[in-house]
Amino acid sequence: MAVAPPTGSRPGWSRRAQYGLFFGLLATVGGVIVGLILLALSLVAPERYATVRGAALDATAPVTGGLRAVTTTVGGIVTGASGYWDAARQNGELRRENTAMLQRMVEAKAIHLENAQLKAALQLRERTREAVATGRIVGSSYASPRRFAVLSAGSGDGVEIGMPVRAAVGLIGRVIEAGHFASRVLLISDRANIVPARLLRGGLPVIASGRGDGTLDVRPLEVGRNPFKPGDLIVTSGTGGLYPPLVPVARIIRLDDDGAIAVPLADPASASFAIVERPFEPAAQQAPPTPPAPPPPKRIPKVLR
Structure with missing residues (x-):
């Protein structure tokens, strides 16, 4: 139980x-x-x-x-x-x-x-007495052999084609196109730009032409010896009636066979502002005033008999 x-x-x-x-x-x-x-x-x-x-x-x-x-x-x-x-x-x-x-x-x-x-x-x-306008460099070309810069000053500011452009440290180039508000500048390092210049040391006349790679080819007018030294300064000569004289252009960096290679003193990549000037015209190149033509001789009328 x-x-x-x-x-x-x-x-x-x-x-x-x-x-x-x-x-x-x-x-x-x-x-x-x-x-x-x-x-x-x-x-x-x-x-x-x-x-x-x-x-x-x-x-x-x-x-x-x-x-x-x-x-x-x-x-x-x-x-x-x-x-x-x-x-x-x-x-x-x-x-x-x-x-x-x-x-x-x-x-x-x-x-x-x-x-x-x-x-x-x-x-x-x-x-500068002949300054036309002041503008800002808003762009420049580096990769192509053609070297241009764009300046923020155009025909509305008085800029015309052919006017030289320079910065505070040296020559930049010349105007080749002018819009109303901006203009295109052909740099001195372009192959199509030739600058009559002279050697600051001694005043020897030379020709500076662009190489298309940011440098200049400098050649003396007198063939026979190489007068350049590394560090020499090249300035404009005023010949040609475009660029005013004594504007710094470039500095020699190395010697060539019968010339030298130089770099521009004014680099558009570092120069923010530029001056547009009127073309330089030396007084010696101005033609003397033409004397007025002598008046035609008076004709004496014949007397009828």
């Missing part, structure tokens, strides 16, 4: 759980009793209680020290990680500030260079 289970039994309640609950209760009761004893001891005999507290301190010191070391280590790790991320953030901010500062320095240098070129162009225009 089967016996019914007691009504107070709990499903799944094990003996191990019962033992754990029992020992937990004993530990709680024991803790309360020890606490009461220590309280009574502190009230009745404070000196003995101090000894007990010292013993308890000695017993818990290693545990407290270990926990303190763990706490310090964890705190150091957290602080180090925080410092690392903060240093990385500050480093990134410094890099961004450095980049922005370098960009501002480059912009400031560009503005300073442009202002210096504009000031030089204005001073050049004040010294």
